[in-house]
Amino acid sequence: MAQKANPIELEVAVVNGVELNGHWNRIFEPRVISEYDLSVLDEVTAIPGAESLAYCYQCGKCTSVCPVDVVGDYSPRKVFRRTQLGISLFESEDLWLCTTCSDCLRVCPKEVNMISIMPAVREKAVMDGNAPQELLSAFENTARYGNPLGEPARKRADWVKSAGVPVPIMNQHKAPVDVLWFVECYPAYHPRGKEASVALARILHALGVDFGILGNEEKCSGDSQRMAGEAGLFEMLAEDNIKSLSKYAFNTLMVTDPHAFNAFRHEYPKYGGEWPTLHYTQFLAPRLEAMSLTVPIDRRVTFHDPCYLGRHNGEYEAPRALLKAIPGLELVEMGRCRENSYCCGGGGGGMWMDSFTSERLTMRLSERRVKEAVEYGADILAVTCPYEVSRFEDAVKSTGNAGKLKVLDIAELLAHSMGLVTANI
Amino acid sequence: MAVDRLLVIGAGPAGLEAARGAADMGKEVLLVEATGELGGTPYAHYATLTPHLQETHDAMQEMLDGVKTHPAIDIRYNTRVVESEGQAGNFQVVLESTDGTRATEAVGAVVVATGFTHFDPGRETQLYGYYEFEDVITLVDAEHMMKDGRIVRPSNGQPPEKVAFIQCVGSRDRHIGNRWCSKVCCGIASKQAIEIKRMLPNAKVFIFYIDMRMYGFWEDQLYWKAQEEHKVNYVRGIVTEILKKGDKLLMKGEDTTMGRPVEVLMDLIILSVGMEPSKGTLEMANVFNIPREDHGFLATVGEPLDTVTTPVAGVFVAGAAAGPKDIEDSVSMGGAAAIKAVSFLNRLSKSLA
Numbered sequence: 001m002a003q004k005a006n007p008i009e010l011e012v013a014v015v016n017g018v019e020l021n022g023h024w025n026r027i028f029e030p031r032v033i034s035e036y037d038l039s040v041l042d043e044v045t046a047i048p049g050a051e052s053l054a055y056c057y058q059c060g061k062c063t064s065v066c067p068v069d070v071v072g073d074y075s076p077r078k079v080f081r082r083t084q085l086g087i088s089l090f091e092s093e094d095l096w097l098c099t100t101c102s103d104c105l106r107v108c109p110k111e112v113n114m115i116s117i118m119p120a121v122r123e124k125a126v127m128d129g130n131a132p133q134e135l136l137s138a139f140e141n142t143a144r145y146g147n148p149l150g151e152p153a154r155k156r157a158d159w160v161k162s163a164g165v166p167v168p169i170m171n172q173h174k175a176p177v178d179v180l181w182f183v184e185c186y187p188a189y190h191p192r193g194k195e196a197s198v199a200l201a202r203i204l205h206a207l208g209v210d211f212g213i214l215g216n217e218e219k220c221s222g223d224s225q226r227m228a229g230e231a232g233l234f235e236m237l238a239e240d241n242i243k244s245l246s247k248y249a250f251n252t253l254m255v256t257d258p259h260a261f262n263a264f265r266h267e268y269p270k271y272g273g274e275w276p277t278l279h280y281t282q283f284l285a286p287r288l289e290a291m292s293l294t295v296p297i298d299r300r301v302t303f304h305d306p307c308y309l310g311r312h313n314g315e316y317e318a319p320r321a322l323l324k325a326i327p328g329l330e331l332v333e334m335g336r337c338r339e340n341s342y343c344c345g346g347g348g349g350g351m352w353m354d355s356f357t358s359e360r361l362t363m364r365l366s367e368r369r370v371k372e373a374v375e376y377g378a379d380i381l382a383v384t385c386p387y388e389v390s391r392f393e394d395a396v397k398s399t400g401n402a403g404k405l406k407v408l409d410i411a412e413l414l415a416h417s418m419g420l421v422t423a424n425i
Numbered sequence: 426m427a428v429d430r431l432l433v434i435g436a437g438p439a440g441l442e443a444a445r446g447a448a449d450m451g452k453e454v455l456l457v458e459a460t461g462e463l464g465g466t467p468y469a470h471y472a473t474l475t476p477h478l479q480e481t482h483d484a485m486q487e488m489l490d491g492v493k494t495h496p497a498i499d500i501r502y503n504t505r506v507v508e509s510e511g512q513a514g515n516f517q518v519v520l521e522s523t524d525g526t527r528a529t530e531a532v533g534a535v536v537v538a539t540g541f542t543h544f545d546p547g548r549e550t551q552l553y554g555y556y557e558f559e560d561v562i563t564l565v566d567a568e569h570m571m572k573d574g575r576i577v578r579p580s581n582g583q584p585p586e587k588v589a590f591i592q593c594v595g596s597r598d599r600h601i602g603n604r605w606c607s608k609v610c611c612g613i614a615s616k617q618a619i620e621i622k623r624m625l626p627n628a629k630v631f632i633f634y635i636d637m638r639m640y641g642f643w644e645d646q647l648y649w650k651a652q653e654e655h656k657v658n659y660v661r662g663i664v665t666e667i668l669k670k671g672d673k674l675l676m677k678g679e680d681t682t683m684g685r686p687v688e689v690l691m692d693l694i695i696l697s698v699g700m701e702p703s704k705g706t707l708e709m710a711n712v713f714n715i716p717r718e719d720h721g722f723l724a725t726v727g728e729p730l731d732t733v734t735t736p737v738a739g740v741f742v743a744g745a746a747a748g749p750k751d752i753e754d755s756v757s758m759g760g761a762a763a764i765k766a767v768s769f770l771n772r773l774s775k776s777l778a
Contacts, residue, residue, distance in 0.1 A: 033685050033686065036629070036631065036689060052653075057652065085683065251707065
């Protein structure tokens with residue numbers, strides 16, 4: 001069971017009848033650490049996967065790259081230190097602020113692995129009922145409907161109707177395909193996600209790719225639910241998806257979502273589901289010569305590397321190769337790009353904890369990123385992770401940049417240049 | 426006529442290696458040791474060696490036997506060098522044994538390997554109360570307990586539940602006059618922390634430090650091992666005061682990574698005392714007129730390329746007499762001093778032949 005840490009500072013102090021929160025009452029009262037209650041650290045590091053939290057030697061390299069610390073007071077170093085001081089990580093808001101972007105692990109000399117620590121510790125907190133309600137709702141939706149948005153499972157393939165090109169659904173197609181496209185939830189349901197799916201479907205059709213989708217048999221890949229602490233739900237989804245995919249013959253699994261890409265590459269093989277898997281940018285990049293990119297896009301475009309395509313899986317070039325091939329397009333790199341790319345805030349369950357995190361941070365991560373894109377003079381922020389279009393479009397509005405910056409999926413930009421769609425460039 | 430014989434003063438790791446090296450190269454060696462035992466400070470005080478934690482007496486036995494049984498090494502136990510006259514090629518040194526007997530010996534060159542002494546925590550400007558509180562001990566006291574295979578609170582003989590090491594006691598302190606890092610204490614504290622956790626797996630062990638100085642392989646051999654495998658807790662910040670509270674020790678300082686004062690109760694506090702020149706080292710500076718460098722240890726010329734040659738012709742130094750050294754440094758210097766001293770004697774005998 002989670003143990004309550006001895007409070008070492010008052011959450012709220014009342015001074016002359018005025019309530020002051022922890023940041024303020026520090027000024028009025030001396031703060032003394034009176035105990036190193038190691039029971040919490042021991043409890044956390046006893047969890048398989050969370051051992052390396054105690055490896056931290058406080059160098060602080062993670063703090064400068066942590067996307068959350070830029071807009072708040074959180075970094076792996078601080079998490080270790082607070083835990084060492086006896087503050088229960090199971091009950092701390094720290095537990096839910098990590099987006100599992102993996103930039104800390106990239107720089108950590110001791111290989112303190114938050115990508116392994118966070119899901120392990122969160123799993124216990126979820127089981128104890130100590131998770132933000134909105135996250136639990138997303139889990140519930142996923143369990144019930146197969147998608148975190150809470151959309152009906154039977155409408156998962158509805159977007160196909162607006163594709164304007166044939167999008168074969170495997171259980172009706174009754175034939176092997178070369179490419180099985182795993183569409184994922186946001187590209188199947190979210191209005192802006194669907195637009196990118198339509199664009200990608202038209203590109204595949206134009207290229208003459210023999211492809212199909214699972215349609216209503218597809219369920220959420222579950223990777224972000226796993227990172228957010230729902231390992232059981234993830235296993236269930238993995239088993240269901242593997243069962244569905246195993247029914248069909250195909251050569252390549254193509255995925256839209258880098259989170260699904262991560263699951264298929266690293267997690268599904270543990271459950272017996274192993275297929276040659278490509279992110280759609282990796283599938284398209286070698287086919288550039290066959291793509292007729294004729295409509296120019298005379299815009300300054302910057303690219304946001306998705307954490308789960310870049311840092312987690314090492315793919316930085318394919319999206320750039322596609323963007324550079326578009327006539328008229330000028331690609332500008334932001335300061336934080338490639339290995340050091342900033343996180344949109346959607347990973348690790350962040351997608352479903354917007355209220356929780358935005359109350360605790362000075363700015364959403366997506367807003368910070370949009371500001372960076374604007375600082376670099378971009379007209380278009382190109383993305384290739386389905387979490388990002390909606391996150392960044394909201395952030396464009398909330399930061400007062402409406403009209404200055406467009407957010408478009410690479411598939412939309414390609415399809416526009418191929419004359420297959422008219423994107424809002 | 427040059428005397429083709431080498432005097433080695435001090436039979437710790439540096440002196441032993443110097444004596445064995447010179448004897449193996451064919452010189453007569455007179456090895457003078459102030460105590461009744463070979464092996465120096467590690468052999469006398471340390472239960473295990475850093476970083477590999479071998480039992481000290483086992484680990485050093487071969488080295489000791491090699492010197493004891495060497496036909497070319499003449500060992501004088503319980504003996505100090507009290508006077509020296511003459512010069513390189515013919516030093517007339519007066520030896521005095523603990524029973525007061527004096528003897529004069531002729532040697533051509535000298536290796537001083539008289540080592541260090543542990544800092545006396547009574548001189549610490551902080552208020553650690555070493556002489557006041559039984560449960561405040563030093564690294565050396567802890568080693569003595571470990572030689573008996575136990576670690577307890579001296580006040581009541583019970584195993585401690587919470588143990589804190591305080592680093593840099595007597596080191597890195599302008600106020601005390603010791604402007605140096607003693608080099609080995611971070612490693613030894615980490616080594617002892619591992620040993621305590623092995624003996625008392627439920628004990629909470631903390632190391633309070635300014636910065637951990639784990640040069641070379643000690644980083645993962647000791648520091649990472651202690652932290653990752655043995656769950657030793659490292660806290661940046663140095664304790665400024667120890668008070669008695671009930672039957673426990675109240676440790677006050679600042680936890681600098683949190684930027685807050687600390688007042689924590691401990692059962693046993695181990696002071697990581699550093700190195701100072703030993704009494705023998707200071708005596709040899711006088712006997713042979715060896716200048717002392719800025720920090721008070723024996724000066725060498727040609728640093729960093731010559732670590733063993735002193736400004737006095739024919740007099741060499743090895744080990745912690747020249748500054749803070751670990752055992753590896755000391756043994757390496759012993760070998761280097763043997764080579765320099767033997768070649769010095771060889772040159773003398775050629776030029777005077």
